[in-house]
Amino acid sequence: MNVFEYQAKEAFRDNGIPTPRGVVIKSIEEVESAVNEISLPCVIKSQILRGGRGKLGLIKFVKTMEEAQKVAKELFASEYNVQILLIEEAVQMDKEVYLAVTVDPVTSKAMFIACAEGGVEIEILAKETPEKLITVQVDLAEGLGAYHINNLIFGLGLTGDIAKQFGAMARNLYKTFRACDANLAEINPVFITKDEKVIAGDGKLIIDDNSIPRQPKFPLMREYFDTQVEYEANVEGLPFLQFDGDICLMCAGAGLTTTVYDLVSDFGGTVATYAEFGGPNYTKAVRTMELVLQHPSKVILVITFGTIARADVMAQGLVDAIKIHKPSIPIVTCIRGTGEEEAFKILRDAGIEPLTNTEEAVQRAVDIAAGRV
Amino acid sequence: MSIFINKESKVIVQGVTGKEGAFWTQHMKAMGTNVVFGVTPGKEGQNVDGIPVYHSVRRGIQDHQAEVSMLFVPPKFVKDAVFEALDAGITKICTIADGIPLHESLEIRKAALSCGAMVIGGNTSGLISIGEAMLGTIPYWIERVYKKGNIGVMTRSGSLTNEVTAEIVGGGFGVTTLIGVGGDPVPGTRFAELLPMYEADPETKGVVIIGELGGTMEEEVADAMEDKIFTKPLVAFMGGRNAPEGKRMGHAGAIVSGGRGTVKGKTAAIEKAGGKVAKRPSEVPTLLHEFFG
Structure with a gap:
């Protein structure tokens, strides 16, 4: 589960990583007090989960209160479903560095990735200049040692007080990664300011889905989803995605549902909703149908091949769902x-x-x- | 012949007295699996379907030899159960638990690698050497899916495995050993690590892998073929070819792999290494026939 930048930065601060001062707002009425608290000039950052916010014009530098009001209004009204803004102090930055901790599933260790040239998307760095990436692997049972940090800071060519500050940041990012059960804890960019301070310019945190029950600090938020129905389904543990097409998928199993999605596209069809009611949800046909029917579509396609998720139980659930919800569109079952x-x-x-x-x-x-037909 | 487990393998079951554990242990035994004892702390002296229960793996090992453990243990207790089995000298472990925390998955796999053991799962329905032995919750009685033959199967999913394996059997083939490595981001054992076992098994004439988008397990299979670690015919089917970008795929996989992770990339790698890739499940037997005539 991906969380917002402001949440990642809260987790960073909790673990001792310096970030710019910021205030989170959810309405245009809060702009004035937020800007006064941070003071001008400042940066207004849209809190959405997709990447590339800068390129989409969703992060703006403002110098006056009028400008701040105008920009905030535009961002709240943008097509990207912006519901939260982070008003942040502007930083006099000299240099940008990339730093992340993720997992290497092959060696089964945590892995630092760093690059002296940050600010660019890591995928681009990995593709264009892989030789500039520094990776350092950490065995979770062994824990983080001084040598890991040395390999990072000397690998990046950092010296003096900046190296010391960056080393502390790396230690604290590893702490964040462990404390939050993260799949990825990323700072891109790390700002090295003109007065030689090392601070987290941006923040990205992906919490492992299996660890969400033991991470109560990160509940599912309505703002993560484009639609109310996607939010409701996910709160109930039903994998659910909404698209613009015609065919409603009510299938079981991530692999089979994904395959049905592929086949629909191959056969010239389009998908309206992707809903899984397999695994622990195989008795939830009634609720799943209620959710999928909230989005217009032309046909419901039910495909399952379950073992513990018994076929007879799923068929009975489907028949019950039809009786209750009386869908006006045809249903194809397999x-x-x-x-x-x-x-x-x-x-x-x-x-x-x-x-x-x-x-x-x-x-x-x-x-x-x-x-x- | 088969890989990983056969009718001689001595199997223990951790979590044998739970509802799911007791039910599926009986099925494992009914199919022929040689279950020698079960473990549930606090329940030594009981028995499940004639299988003696011990407080701990070490206590059971004093009375019985065993090399395989099947875990019917909830996700948050899997790490401890795996460590207990490794500590008692068990070398092959299978866990079906869905929801093992990622950082614990890292520790589990690392511990197994360190002592030369193998953990299959979690988030899988298990594994089966058809007609010999089964670990997990596999409905071996569905004959149009679980029929004996000469094809090894490795998979990341559950329902899709039934779909594809039914096509394999419908095409006139059968299966030696089917192993569900599971759908978690850090599975205990990766596809490529099982290939040497299929390579060494004289009964396995070819292998089908059922993969999906994300991660690099399919690319590692291609690498093993390029390196001649695996030289038998291989057919892959992978879900997620048309999946819209950014909806499900994580970030980290793309970082460590430099663009690896898409079904397109995986397909190119496997085909370059001499494997065949099916666009839909029904093409899998067709491609097997191209190899075997």
Whole structure:
């Protein structure tokens, strides 16, 4: 789970990493007091989860209160669903550096990545100048040692007090990474200011999804999602994405659902919603259908091949969901796995034809959406 | 023959007295798995389906030989259970737990690597050597999916495995050993680490991998083929070819791999190494027939 920049910076500060002073606001009425607190000039940063905010014009430097008001208004009204702004002090910066801690699944260690030229997206650095990246691996059981830090700071060519400050930042970023059960803790850029201070210019923190139950500091926020229905589904643990297409996917298993998405595209169809009701959610057909029906679509496509998620239970759930929600659009089913004979009977008794071949079912749904059936 | 586990393998079950553990242990045994004892702290002296229960792995090991452990343990206790098994000298471990915290997954895999052991999972339904032994929650009784044959299968998913394996069997093939490495970002064992075992198994004539976007496990398979560590026919199917960018994919994978992680990139790597890549599940048997005639 990706969290907002202001949340990442709060976690950084909690672990001793210096950041610019900032105030978080959620409405235009709060601009004046926030700007007065930070003082002009300042930077107004849109809090959204996608990258490339600078290029999209979602981070603005302002010199006057009028300008701040105007910019804040524009950002709140932008097409990127900006609901939170971070008003931050402007920093006199001399140099930008990249620093992150992530995981290396092969060596099974934590891994620092650093680069003396920060500010650019790391993917671009990795592609264009991989030789400039410095990586340092840390065994979690062994913990972070002085030699790890030395390899970082001397690798970057830092000296004197700046090297000392950067070393402390790296230690504290590792602390943040561990304390937050992070998949990625990234500072891009680290600012080295004209008066030789090392501070976190930006902050990115991805919390491991499996660790969310033990990270109560990071609850799912409505602002992470574009729509209310995506938020509600995710709070209930139902993987759910919304698109602009015609076909509603109600499938089971991440791999199978992703494959059905691929097949729909290959066969010329488009997806309206991506909903999974497999695994621990296999008894939640009624609720899943309620959620998917909130978004207009032309056909519901149900494809499962479960083992513990029994086919007969899923088929009965689907029949119950139809009785309760009375969808006005057709439903194509391909429900197989444990108890499938019983599942086919349940569906037939409810007047639904049980298909057993995934590609045939996808083709049927695509044809219905295109008005060919 | 088979890999990882066969009918002679001596298996223990940690968490044997829980509802899920007891239910699936009976299925494992019914299929032929040689389960020698179970472990649940505080329940020594009981038995599950005739299997004696011990307080700890070390206590059971005093009375019985064993080299494999199946864990029916909730995610937050998996690390401790793995360390306990390793401490008692167990070398092959399987965990189906869905929700192991990432940093604990790192410690689990690192500990196993350090002592030359293997952990399969978590977030998997387990593994099966058809007709011989099973670890986990695999419905071996569904014959159109779990039929004996000459193809090794490695997978990152559950339902999709049933889908693809049904196609393999429907195409006239069968399976030697199917291993679900699991869907977590740091699986205990990676695809490429299992390839030498399939290479050495005379009964396995080829391997099917069921992968997906993200990570680098499929690229590592291609590397193993380029390095001639694996020389048998290989067919891959990978989900997520048309997945919209940025919706699910993480950042870190792309960083460490320099652009690796897309299905397009994975496909190119596997094809370059001499493997074949199916665009949809029904193409998997077609491509196997191209190899085997």
